[in-house]
Amino acid sequence: MSEKIVLIDGHSILNRAFYGVPNLSNSEGIHTNAVYGFLNILFKILEEEHPQYLTVAFDLNVPTFRHNRYAEYKGTRKPMPGELAEQVPLMKEVLKAMGVTIVTKEGYEADDILGTLAAKCETGGMEVTIVSGDRDLLQLATDHTMIRIPKTRFGQTTIEDYHAGDVVAKYQLLPYQIIELKALMGDASDNIPGIPGVGEKTATKILLEYQNIENAHEHVEDIRPNKAKNSLKEHYDMAKLSKELATICTDCPIDFDIESARMTNFYTPEAYEIFRRLDFKNLLTRFDEETAVSEKPLETEIIRNKDKLGKIIQSACDHGTVGISLIIQEKLWGIGISFGREEVYYAPVGDLLEEEYLKEKLDLLFSKCDIVSVLDLKEALKFTRAAKQKNVFDAQIAAYLINPLKAKYTYDDIAKEFAGEMLATVEDLFGKSKLPKLGTVSMDILAAYAGNMAYSVYCSRDPLEKMLKDLNMYELYTRIEIPLAFTLYDMEQAGMRVDAQSLKEYGDKLKLRIDELEQSIYQQAGEKFNINSPKQLGVVLFEKLQLPGGRKTKTGYSTAADILEKMAPSAPIVNDILEYRQMTKLKSTYADGLAGYIGADDRIHSTFNQTITATGRISSTEPNLQNIPIRMELGKMIRKVFIPKDGCLFIDADYSQIELRVLASLSADENLIEAYREEKDIHRMTASKVFHVPFGEVTPLQRRNAKAVNFGIVYGISSFGLSQDLNISRKEASQYIEDYFKNYPKIKEFLDEKVKTAKEDGYVTTKFGRRRPIPELKSSNFMQRSFGERVAMNAPIQGTAADIIKIAMIRVNERLKNEGYKSKLLLQVHDELLIEAPETEVKDVSALLKEEMTGAADLAVALEVDMHTGKDWYDAH
DNA sequence: TCGGTCACG
DNA sequence: ACGTACGTGACCGAC
Numbered sequence: 001m002s003e004k005i006v007l008i009d010g011h012s013i014l015n016r017a018f019y020g021v022p023n024l025s026n027s028e029g030i031h032t033n034a035v036y037g038f039l040n041i042l043f044k045i046l047e048e049e050h051p052q053y054l055t056v057a058f059d060l061n062v063p064t065f066r067h068n069r070y071a072e073y074k075g076t077r078k079p080m081p082g083e084l085a086e087q088v089p090l091m092k093e094v095l096k097a098m099g100v101t102i103v104t105k106e107g108y109e110a111d112d113i114l115g116t117l118a119a120k121c122e123t124g125g126m127e128v129t130i131v132s133g134d135r136d137l138l139q140l141a142t143d144h145t146m147i148r149i150p151k152t153r154f155g156q157t158t159i160e161d162y163h164a165g166d167v168v169a170k171y172q173l174l175p176y177q178i179i180e181l182k183a184l185m186g187d188a189s190d191n192i193p194g195i196p197g198v199g200e201k202t203a204t205k206i207l208l209e210y211q212n213i214e215n216a217h218e219h220v221e222d223i224r225p226n227k228a229k230n231s232l233k234e235h236y237d238m239a240k241l242s243k244e245l246a247t248i249c250t251d252c253p254i255d256f257d258i259e260s261a262r263m264t265n266f267y268t269p270e271a272y273e274i275f276r277r278l279d280f281k282n283l284l285t286r287f288d289e290e291t292a293v294s295e296k297p298l299e300t301e302i303i304r305n306k307d308k309l310g311k312i313i314q315s316a317c318d319h320g321t322v323g324i325s326l327i328i329q330e331k332l333w334g335i336g337i338s339f340g341r342e343e344v345y346y347a348p349v350g351d352l353l354e355e356e357y358l359k360e361k362l363d364l365l366f367s368k369c370d371i372v373s374v375l376d377l378k379e380a381l382k383f384t385r386a387a388k389q390k391n392v393f394d395a396q397i398a399a400y401l402i403n404p405l406k407a408k409y410t411y412d413d414i415a416k417e418f419a420g421e422m423l424a425t426v427e428d429l430f431g432k433s434k435l436p437k438l439g440t441v442s443m444d445i446l447a448a449y450a451g452n453m454a455y456s457v458y459c460s461r462d463p464l465e466k467m468l469k470d471l472n473m474y475e476l477y478t479r480i481e482i483p484l485a486f487t488l489y490d491m492e493q494a495g496m497r498v499d500a501q502s503l504k505e506y507g508d509k510l511k512l513r514i515d516e517l518e519q520s521i522y523q524q525a526g527e528k529f530n531i532n533s534p535k536q537l538g539v540v541l542f543e544k545l546q547l548p549g550g551r552k553t554k555t556g557y558s559t560a561a562d563i564l565e566k567m568a569p570s571a572p573i574v575n576d577i578l579e580y581r582q583m584t585k586l587k588s589t590y591a592d593g594l595a596g597y598i599g600a601d602d603r604i605h606s607t608f609n610q611t612i613t614a615t616g617r618i619s620s621t622e623p624n625l626q627n628i629p630i631r632m633e634l635g636k637m638i639r640k641v642f643i644p645k646d647g648c649l650f651i652d653a654d655y656s657q658i659e660l661r662v663l664a665s666l667s668a669d670e671n672l673i674e675a676y677r678e679e680k681d682i683h684r685m686t687a688s689k690v691f692h693v694p695f696g697e698v699t700p701l702q703r704r705n706a707k708a709v710n711f712g713i714v715y716g717i718s719s720f721g722l723s724q725d726l727n728i729s730r731k732e733a734s735q736y737i738e739d740y741f742k743n744y745p746k747i748k749e750f751l752d753e754k755v756k757t758a759k760e761d762g763y764v765t766t767k768f769g770r771r772r773p774i775p776e777l778k779s780s781n782f783m784q785r786s787f788g789e790r791v792a793m794n795a796p797i798q799g800t801a802a803d804i805i806k807i808a809m810i811r812v813n814e815r816l817k818n819e820g821y822k823s824k825l826l827l828q829v830h831d832e833l834l835i836e837a838p839e840t841e842v843k844d845v846s847a848l849l850k851e852e853m854t855g856a857a858d859l860a861v862a863l864e865v866d867m868h869t870g871k872d873w874y875d876a877h
Numbered sequence: 878t879c880g881g882t883c884a885c886g
Numbered sequence: 887a888c889g890t891a892c893g894t895g896a897c898c899g900a901c
Contacts, residue, residue, distance in 0.1 A: 627885035721891025
């Protein structure tokens with residue numbers, strides 16, 4: 001294998017990056033977008049090529065021999081924008097810090113340096129890669145010299161590659177003829193005039209016939225069309241000058257020692273420092289532990305006695321801001337405390353520090369320190385009663401608000417991204433990405449884990465807060481998310497009472513029917529098989545029984561309900577299968593599944609997750625109480641096992657069409673707003689408009705279809721999706737949509753506007769400032785991009801509704817507590833709240849609940865709430 | 878661990 | 887032409 005060198009056209013790539021990467025600047029206000037883009041391109045190229053040598057060529061800011069002649073001649077050369085000019089020296093500084101060789105030569109352009117080096121290296125037997133944004137360079141392409149032209153759009157970089165053959169393929173011309181081409185057609189961006197009246201088409205035609213301009217000129221009388229002939233005759237000297245301008249020098253007098261270009265480790269302390277200064281947070285991630293931190297690794301001191309712990313806590317309180325980590329697995333194992341890089345401690349529960357004592361000290365920290373930063377406030381609340389909304393900071397929630405798309409918000413990522421700190425990860429410490437059983441872990445490792453986590457939340461707090469403020473989400477954070485964490489904590493503690501006996505009976509009843517169906521299915525199929533296996537089921541239905549209804553999924557036949565339903569008339573077995581599926585779903589997920597979560601207090605304590613969804617909704621796990629059946633009667637019956645405490649009733653309230661109301665308000669569409677003000681039946685109203693029938697004559701089917709259209713609008717309508725949902729043709733669906741938008745023009749404007757701003761900004765926001773980034777909009781893949789567009793339409797609506805109910809939850813919970821009620825908020829299901837209320841409180845609490853839900857936001861239309869009470873959840877909804 | 882399926886909003 | 891509705895979580899079988 002021959003060795004490889006990458007040669008980079010410095011100004012050209014910097015220029016590309018400048019225009020391709022949106023405005024960026026560091027905290028000092030220095031523009032950094034071009035440097036950032038340059039580095040991204042550089043890293044991408046290097047990852048692909050793994051060269052042994054690397055050099056960047058720059059022009060000097062002195063007249064250069066080729067272009068300057070024309071610049072003098074023409075008197076033009078657009079000045080570089082200041083924002084770009086200031087990044088040129090910065091770029092050189094960065095490269096120097098990374099140990100990258102820069103080559104310049106007085107009197108020569110970067111092009112000429114590149115051409116010369118490329119020729120030298122290729123002669124020396126190397127593979128050469130030249131990276132430039134300038135197509136002029138294509139003249140240098142050979143079988144061993146590849147020209148790579150990167151394009152950066154929306155921060156996404158794609159690269160076109162040209163060996164000699166690729167140039168021929170694309171331009172029909174040999175590389176050297178690129179010079180001839182420019183001589184004829186010119187190049188405005190490079191100040192090459194060319195000759196008038198000749199563009200790429202004509203120039204190519206001429207060159208295919210005459211190879212070069214000299215030969216073409218000799219045969220000028222034969223040249224067609226006449227316009228080209230005359231132009232070449234008249235402007236031949238201009239063509240010759242152009243040719244000279246376009247020709248890149250390949251034998252400039254440059255002293256070049258190949259060894260000086262040998263690749264070395266970029267990740268020097270100097271580079272780390274400069275990246276940090278420029279706020280290149282995610283480039284810092286490229287520094288692994290050894291190289292990154294010439295600083296000492298984090299040292300955690302283990303605190304084993306009360307005396308020492310007391311002193312640490314005193315210092316922490318004096319310092320003001322402190323990061324706390326709680327090590328929890330079943331029980332509390334210890335707490336990490338940090339208030340500086342040199343102040344990192346771990347206090348394990350042990351002989352001298354009893355759990356109760358540690359909790360007291362935790363209370364002390366939470367009550368005495370100015371700010372206590374943690375990774376998961378809701379979890380911390382399980383171990384302290386002293387936390388107050390005003391002095392706690394939750395780094396996980398903050399990181400979630402800044403980017404809600406991440407799967408996890410780990411302490412090491414947060415420290416890396418927001419504070420530029422490289423900390424030991426869970427994997428570094430424990431050897432695997434999941435926490436092992438803590439009983440098997442050495443004290444030193446556990447201490448390091450706790451210490452790193454505590455330091456992470458300590459050091460990332462200020463940058464996170466600043467970023468929340470910069471992104472206009474600080475209010476959202478302090479007024480909604482932090483109070484919500486307290487609310488969710490209360491809800492989790494409260495839990496939902498479940499009648500275990502009834503649940504068991506429900507499961508038994510299902511079992512009987514499942515057995516019947518199983519027998520029936522085996523009989524009809526003529527064999528026993530696992531009905532729950534889509535693969536086996538597919539084989540039975542589509543191969544053995546030869547039922548119609550082809551493939552759908554990557555792995556084989558689709559046996560999804562909507563497919564089977566269509567087959568039902570022709571095959572009774574599928575009805576049994578569908579029913580079997582329903583029954584087994586109810587049994588495994590709900591009857592049996594829920595039973596495993598009933599605690600000694602007869603209650604199920606779900607976990608409410610605040611940092612999961614992309615839109616700002618909460619989610620519920622272990623178990624999921626947000627997807628308890630309701631649509632089918634048999635499934636809905638399971639709600640009878642959810643019962644309130646003795647002497648209590650459930651109060652269940654749900655918003656009526658909150659998302660459509662949000663849409664009406666955000667879009668300010670007069671027709672929809674008016675319809676809501678008149679308390680019209682919205683789906684009927686839509687049906688009347690879309691299907692052109694009088695309001696009073698809308699059929700139930702039409703109303704149902706209109707309802708689907710309304711849903712579609714909220715989801716970011718597509719004719720295909722709607723047609724799928726309604727089982728109609730795509731054409732009909734398009735017609736519905738068109739008619740819908742005709743009647744609600746502002747809604748169309750609103751949705752279009754969301755897509756437009758999302759494309760410009762890269763994100764959308766809710767009424768309360770919550771952001772959802774939409775990277776899919778930058779995708780070159782049609783499907784991904786379309787998805788991004790639908791998300792841009794949906795997220796502001798779903799997210800605003802999520803914000804609203806969060807506000808309602810906080811206020812309801814606060815009032816229940818402040819006004820001395822025994823009633824408790826138990827559950828939220830996106831547009832629904834469930835309260836357990838002593839019978840004596842039902843009336844007042846119902847009024848309170850309605851008041852806070854309807855008053856949670858000020859929209860252009862009223863928020864309406866449907867409310868019911870009942871002796872179980874089935875009854876109450 | 879992943880994909881298919883299906884429960885909810 | 888591309889092949890889809892938006893947002894979740896649990897369970898199952900197959901790998």
